[in-house]
Amino acid sequence: MHKLSYHKFLTVSITSLLVFACARNPVTGKREINLMSTEQEIAIGQESHPSVIATMGLYDDKKLQAFMNEKGKAMAKVSHRPDLPYQFFIVDSPIVNAFAVPGGYVYFTRGILAHFNNEAEFAGVLGHEIGHITAKHAARSQKSQLLSSIALIGGAVLAPQVVGQNIEALQQGLGLLSLKYSRDHESESDNLGVEYSSKIGYDAREMGDFFGTLKRLSEKSGQAIPQFMSTHPDPGNRFTRVHQLAKDYQAKNPASYQVNRDQYMRLIDGIMYGEDPRQGFVENGYFYHPELRFQFPVPTSWQSQNSPSQFQMAAKDGKSAMILTLAKGSSLDEAAQNLVKELSLNVLENGKTTINGNPAYVLISRQQQQQQQGQQQQQQDPRTALQIGTWLIQYNNAIYALHGLATNADFNASFGTFKQVAENFRSLSDPDKLNRKAERVFVKTSPRDGSFREVVTALGLPANRVEEAGILNGLQADDRVTRGTLVKVISR
Structure with a gap:
């Protein structure tokens, strides 16, 4: 085919595709280009799930899994796409992460579950991930990157550390997932996290507080904590913004919004911490x-x-x-x-x-450089x-x-x-x-009034792990803790 006529054919084909692929986004209500049907989203989830499980493994905790299923199903019902076949999984990774795949697949790592300090924090992040699915962020990413043929299928609060394009190239060769969304998509999912968690009765201000935990984690570099990807807004900014979103929502919708700290703390008592x-x-x-x-x-x-x-x-x-x-x-x-x-x-x-x-x-x-169908072979540098x-x-x-x-x-x-x-x-x-045993998070009752440092030291935590435990509890070392308060300590 002659080069000029091919380009003309391609332009006509793409124009026709865009005309017929417009649909109304269930979240924004706007008509936009949609290159992925609901059936295709579900198929992507079904195809991706075995790879996710093979890569990360499932964490076996029936009580936590039942809790996640219960809250996930309740939130799915109040979402913009209640008819999707949502499924919720806890994956066996110490990394503080949550991500979603098109078609209704939502994953939380045991690492992020250990760092939540109440049910409201959990619900806010769960709503954020469901928001990626309901707002069709994967389909919208596919639209924006049509010509480069990049398939983006996930959205993470945090994502595994990226160490340059070299390792990304081999990861692609090994078939690993790319979990990226734009800053706009992340911000939109924050909005939905506030909305969905509030609708099932939780105080979404706690979701903002969890971004404070994420900021402290990102600043504590050089350990098994991943850095934020450039596509994610700064967690400090998200703390402020989510607090304002929650305040505005609650002003318009007065109700008794729950936090449920002690209930959640007891639920995660004994969860594995760090590497297995x-x-x-x-x-x-x-x-x-x-x-x-x-x-x-x-x-x-x-x-x-x-x-x-x-x-x-x-x-x-x-x-x-x-x-x-x-x-x-x-x-x-x-x-x-x-x-x-x-x-x-x-x-x-x-x-x-x-x-x-x-x-x-x-x-x-x-x-060898991969050649996309219909593209001319390019010379590799x-x-x-x-x-x-x-x-x-x-x-x-x-x-x-x-x-x-x-x-x-x-x-x-x-x-x-x-x-x-x-x-x-x-x-x-x-x-x-x-014969090395795994470390775990154990929930203890504070035996006295005092600073967080004094309380966890009295509970046997080494002094060099007070800051680490402070991040885990969402507390600073000098924060006051009253007798009888539940706190998390790390032990084997």
């Missing part, structure tokens, strides 16, 4: 996995993130990263072939070796092309893939670090690491 040692943990510069019985070093000052399906770590400058996953295949050769095919790799070097007595296969490769060093290691009836990645320009400087990590993959036999 059974899934692996980082300590003193090493990643240990007790159940799978292996260990390997984590480079100094690198940040890490763990999940049931993979372990990621990256330099703070974002120029290099490593990811550990299970490889597909019953042999090293089969695993290598599957990897090259699935990640569209152009292999530069490869060879077999042994790592601490374990058979291994090493590949140096580049990820060799300096920014993603280069990957992969060590496939056969250990205890499984094959692990340890990827080191950087741009072509930075790969040689990073390769020594990648190699040092991979070549120190070895068996784990230390009883202290193998």
Whole structure:
């Protein structure tokens, strides 16, 4: 087809599509371009859910799950789209996060549940996530990014830490989810969070208070707490704005709005806190996995993130990263072939070796640029092309893939670090690491009047964890606590 006639055809086709795809948004009431039907939204949710669960796992707490189902269904009934088949899940991650997928799928991490201090905070964030679904934010994001063919399917209060475009490229190759929305979408969902939580009887001012907790978490960097993505408004600004929204709503709709602090505190008593040692943990510069019985070093000052399906770590400058996953295949050769095919790799070097007595296969490769249907092949800049060093290691009836990645320009400087990590993959036999128990949040009754610091110290919390516990409780160290008040402490 001639180039000029093709462009004319494309313009006519897109114009026709936009004319027929206009629909009224259920939240705003405005007519807008809609490139995703309700059936398509539901299909996306159904297709995405298994990947979410495989990546993060479900957290088994029947009381908490029943509570989330009850409040979610009540809120769905008062939402702008009550007929969607909503489903609610608690995922097994310590990260403070909540996100939604089109079609009615809503996920809270156990990490965010541990940081709520009353039912009203929970309800506000739940309304925020349902708001992403009712306002069709995924469909509107698809519309705005039609020509770049970027599918955005989630909206998080917080999202896993992003360490540069290098790791994003491999994440796309590994099929992970991109959980981004615009600032306007986030603000609109804050409005809906206030509205929906208020309609089921909760004081939405508490939702604003939770943004104060998020701000403190974002300022406490360098731990297992993710940074805010650039698409999210500043949590301090959201604190002020949500408080005003709640005040305005309550002035127009006078009622007795509930907080229910003690009820929620008792509900989360005993919830797991931080990393689940059974899934692996980082300590003193090493990643240990007790159940799978292996260990390997984590480079100094690198940040890490763990999940049931993979372990990621990256330099703070974002120029290099490593990811550990299970490889597909019953042999090293089969695993290598599957990897090259699935990640569209152009292999530069490869060879077999042994790592601490374990058979291994090493590949140096580049990820080939993906060509969208109907697009001409573009030349990839060799300096920014993603280069990957992969060590496939056969250990205890499984094959692990340890990827080191950087741009072509930075790969040689990073390769020594990648190699040092991979070549120190070895068996784990230390009883202290193998038998490590998870930390949990326990709800205790304050034995005395005093400052928060004095109360939790009297309850046995070490002095170096008072600030951490203060964030968990939404309190400052010098805040006054009265005798009999329920407080959260961290212990094994």
